[in-house]
Amino acid sequence: xxxxxxxxxxxxxxxxxxxxxxxxxxxxxxxxxxxxxxxxxxxxxxxxxxxxxxxxxxxxxxxxxxxxxxxxxxxxxxxxxxxxxxxxxxxxxxxxxxxxxxxxxxxxxxxxxxxxxxxxxxxxxxxxxxxxxxxxxxxxxxxxxxxxxxxxxxxxx
Amino acid sequence: xxxxxxxxxxxxxxxxxxxxxxxxxxxxxxxxxxxxxxxxxxxxxxxxxxxxxxxxxxxxxxxxxxxxxxxxxxxxxxxxxxxxxxxxxxxxxxxxxxxxxxxxxxxxxxxxxxxxxxxxxxxxxxxxxxxxxxxxxxxxxxxxxxxxxxxxxxxxxxxxxxxxxxxxxxxxxxxxxxxxxxxxxxxxxxxxxxxxxxxxxxxxxxxxxxxxxxxxxxxxxxxxxxxxxxxxxxxxxxxxxxxxxxxxxxxxxxxxxxxxxxxxxxxxxxxxxxxxxxxxxxxxxxxxxxxxxxxxxxxxxxxxxxxxxxxxxxxxxxxxxxxxxxxxxxxxxxxxxxxxxxxxxxxxxxxxxxxxxxxxxxxxxxxxxxxxxxxxxxxxxxxxxxxxxxxxxxxxxxxxxxxxxxxxxxxxxxxxxxxxxxxxxxxxxxxxxxxxxxxxxxxxxxxxxxxxxxxxxxxxxxxxxxxxxxxxxxxxxxxxxxxxxxxxxxxxxxxxxxxxxxxxxxxxxxxxx
Numbered sequence: 001x002x003x004x005x006x007x008x009x010x011x012x013x014x015x016x017x018x019x020x021x022x023x024x025x026x027x028x029x030x031x032x033x034x035x036x037x038x039x040x041x042x043x044x045x046x047x048x049x050x051x052x053x054x055x056x057x058x059x060x061x062x063x064x065x066x067x068x069x070x071x072x073x074x075x076x077x078x079x080x081x082x083x084x085x086x087x088x089x090x091x092x093x094x095x096x097x098x099x100x101x102x103x104x105x106x107x108x109x110x111x112x113x114x115x116x117x118x119x120x121x122x123x124x125x126x127x128x129x130x131x132x133x134x135x136x137x138x139x140x141x142x143x144x145x146x147x148x149x150x151x152x153x154x155x156x157x
Numbered sequence: 158x159x160x161x162x163x164x165x166x167x168x169x170x171x172x173x174x175x176x177x178x179x180x181x182x183x184x185x186x187x188x189x190x191x192x193x194x195x196x197x198x199x200x201x202x203x204x205x206x207x208x209x210x211x212x213x214x215x216x217x218x219x220x221x222x223x224x225x226x227x228x229x230x231x232x233x234x235x236x237x238x239x240x241x242x243x244x245x246x247x248x249x250x251x252x253x254x255x256x257x258x259x260x261x262x263x264x265x266x267x268x269x270x271x272x273x274x275x276x277x278x279x280x281x282x283x284x285x286x287x288x289x290x291x292x293x294x295x296x297x298x299x300x301x302x303x304x305x306x307x308x309x310x311x312x313x314x315x316x317x318x319x320x321x322x323x324x325x326x327x328x329x330x331x332x333x334x335x336x337x338x339x340x341x342x343x344x345x346x347x348x349x350x351x352x353x354x355x356x357x358x359x360x361x362x363x364x365x366x367x368x369x370x371x372x373x374x375x376x377x378x379x380x381x382x383x384x385x386x387x388x389x390x391x392x393x394x395x396x397x398x399x400x401x402x403x404x405x406x407x408x409x410x411x412x413x414x415x416x417x418x419x420x421x422x423x424x425x426x427x428x429x430x431x432x433x434x435x436x437x438x439x440x441x442x443x444x445x446x447x448x449x450x451x452x453x454x455x456x457x458x459x460x461x462x463x464x465x466x467x468x469x470x471x472x473x474x475x476x477x478x479x480x481x482x483x484x485x486x487x488x489x490x491x492x493x494x495x496x497x498x499x500x501x502x503x504x505x506x507x508x509x510x511x512x513x514x515x516x517x518x519x520x521x522x523x524x525x526x527x528x529x530x531x532x533x534x535x536x537x538x539x540x541x542x543x544x545x546x547x548x549x550x551x552x553x554x555x556x557x558x559x560x561x562x563x564x565x566x567x568x569x570x571x572x573x574x575x576x577x578x579x580x581x582x583x584x585x586x587x588x589x590x591x592x593x594x595x596x597x598x599x600x601x602x603x604x605x606x607x608x609x610x611x612x613x614x615x616x617x618x619x620x621x622x623x624x625x626x627x628x629x630x631x632x633x634x635x636x637x638x639x640x641x642x643x644x645x646x647x648x649x650x651x652x653x654x655x656x657x658x659x660x661x662x663x664x665x666x667x668x669x670x
Contacts, residue, residue, distance in 0.1 A: 094612050
């Protein structure tokens with residue numbers, strides 16, 4: 001393994017940028033509305049609220065998802081799943097298939113629109129026991145689930 | 158309604174089965190109490206509208222709405238018994254498809270509550286011991302279907318030997334006591350359990366029942382008045398001289414100590430009296446207690462890690478305590494199983510060995526953390542301190558020299574961090590992981606590598622800059638985090654441990670020991 005972002009990682013589906021833009025944009029909408037209301041109340045010179053809030057909004061909802069996408073990656077090994085994410089707070093997790101208890105494939109409304117899904121694997125215990133991988137093409141998520149399930153099955157035989 | 162097979166998020170192409178439709182009714186009736194509040198709220202809302210006819214209408218609307226949502230949920234819920242797993246698909250907008258491999262199903266429980274029973278229905282639960290409390294529940298299917306599922310799963314698992322966690326209430330005949338505490342040792346433990354909690358309890362009681370007290374107990378003058386009435390006043394106190402005051406203060410102090418020790422001893426006696434740990438074929442069995450006797454059995458294979466603890470004073474006398482980190486499954490309130498509250502190291506390692514955890518073979522395997530990690534933590538304290546100094550100078554007109562006193566905090570922090578660094582050790586050998594932490598409460602964790610569930614390498618923004626990383630091992634019932642490792646070391650350790658872990662299936666290790 002090299003020191004910086006190992007090349008063998010598989011990137012997420014590019015549509016993840018779009019879905020996470022939409023999700024962030026919707027989630028942060030109340031702040032924009034709030035700023036608009038404050039602006040409307042004319043407490044301070046025009047633009048004091050709306051301009052910085054809109055700039056921050058554009059940054060968080062447009063630029064950040066693309067950056068986030070670049071730092072996500074995963075690797076399906078023969079006997080383990082590796083999930084890498086984050087730049088500032090970098091995290092690189094490996095879960096051996098042999099420790100996975102059950103597997104979820106989730107699809108929210110936005111995800112479904114873009115044919116994406118989120119894969120969550122659960123290990124035993126309560127702490128740190130789920131590893132989540134969003135932004136997978138739905139078919140990929142299903143295929144990964146089958147692979148993991150088959151691996152669990154084989155371990156037992 | 159057969160058209161509702163749209164967007165199956167499961168790619169299997171099979172529809173799976175629906176729950177029994179009568180379950181809707183059972184769920185609806187048993188959910189009625191929860192509807193009371195919305196109904197009351199609604200009724201309360203229209204109360205003023207002078208139209209009493211509205212009230213039954215509202216109630217009907219709430220009921221119908223609830224039934225409608227239950228129906229929607231029912232409509233979108235499917236389970237599918239596959240060749241090697243059970244699949245459950247659910248969710249109205251957020252669709253979840255969960256796959257539970259047969260190998261992971263520990264048990265299938267069938268429950269019949271009275272109402273469901275009248276309808277011939279039952280609730281089926283697949284238990285896996287996974288992260289989420291409810292792994293998968295089918296609420297409700299017919300009793301035949303429930304039995305069929307159970308038989309099916311038992312049959313599927315038949316090829317696999319299953320360690321059933323049998324009810325531990327059986328009196329074990331092959332019990333062998335591996336650790337016990339006599340009265341003297343309980344007493345010593347009591348002394349170490351010094352606590353002033355009694356004052357907190359009294360204070361709490363006083364606050365709770367202060368309306369019963371004839372005076373306000375926070376009223377200092379009142380207490381002073383009480384003292385004067387019994388012939389003590391500030392003047393008499395001044396009159397006894399400096400030595401007398403010292404003696405009085407000493408008396409007050411030592412009575413405080415005495416009360417602390419006594420309450421520690423009493424509490425310890427109540428809990429630990431007759432402590433006995435035995436090993437049976439089923440696992441560890443612990444009996445203790447003076448008034449409330451407790452008797453807890455933990456299967457040996459549930460032990461995920463051992464934690465040996467000691468304090469600065471008890472360490473001098475060679476006393477340690479031993480806890481097992483276990484799969485927090487059946488004992489929700491106590492995920493750590495106290496195997497020995499006060500024991501010598503020899504005893505500790507003997508008990509640990511019984512759980513399959515070996516004593517470390519010398520400190521040479523343990524390594525220091527990179528001091529940089531602690532230096533970064535110290536440096537992170539500097540900016541807030543500077544801000545505080547500036548704020549004091551600007552807003553409180555404090556002279557610069559005085560604000561420099563704040564830097565003493567930095568010295569204190571440096572001292573604490575240094576102590577922490579000095580005690581910290583991590584290491585591993587062929588079988589286990591070791592982690593030692595804490596300079597006051599000293600903690601030594603040992604975990605078999607096979608019990609590791611997941612491994613994460615984490616880096617914060619500063620650690621990343623300096624090439625440091627933390628290594629977090631997920632263990633059922635806890636985590637073990639090694640900090641301050643060079644990234645390359647972290648990667649190397651992970652590779653080594655992962656090789657060992659990935660080879661063996663979790664179900665297999667849970668059954669073998």
